[in-house]
Amino acid sequence: MAERQINGVLKQVLELGPPLLFFVVYLQLRDTEYVIGARSYDGFIVAAAIFVPILLAAMGALWALTGRLSRMQIVTAVLVIVFGGLTVWFNDERFFKMKTTIVYGLLAAILGFGLWRGQSYLAFVMSEMLPMRDEGWMILTRRLTAMFALLAVANEVIWRTMSNDAWVTIETFVFPVLLFAFFMAQARLFQTYGEDDG
Missing domain, CATH: 1.20.1050 (Glutathione S-transferase Yfyf (Class Pi); Chain A, domain 2)
Structure with missing residues (x-):
């Protein structure tokens, strides 16, 4: 539907x-x-x-x-x-804080598994919104896999070493801004490998 x-x-x-x-x-x-x-x-x-x-x-x-x-x-x-x-x-607040690590880690693992199989699962999800050649999707998937892995590690470090106030602020604002900035930084990739869908 x-x-x-x-x-x-x-x-x-x-x-x-x-x-x-x-x-x-x-x-x-x-x-x-x-x-x-x-x-x-x-x-x-x-x-x-x-x-x-x-x-x-x-x-x-x-x-x-x-x-x-x-x-x-x-x-x-x-x-x-x-x-x-x-x-x-x-x-125990640790369970709620670990949720973020698991979400980002799971995304990195799923995309990484696709890369291991020579596929971009990201293209499967987003290709209708963003037409791009396969080579571009593979590059973007590699970059995003690394980004999700870094965010998972960062979350573990932050919640284990910083205050609740710091973790809540970073979880609410910094991580989403970093993801937004990541996608904005891919503009050249989108221009290079983008396809005109007519």
């Missing part, structure tokens, strides 16, 4: 809104302890628990409006549910 088109601003709000809301909720709750069912939870754990239904509501709205979700959105939702649940169940 073809994806129904929706307003671009609305789509961005539904995709980027949940992480921004997590950031705001975390800032409001970070210095408070909450007792729920005779267990004490810090603000980070409560913010992580609140993030799960916010993300699922946004994805549900996106699916209702467009008629589809990407495979990556579905995988991300499953990981958020699993690791958000583990975070609350064990009352």
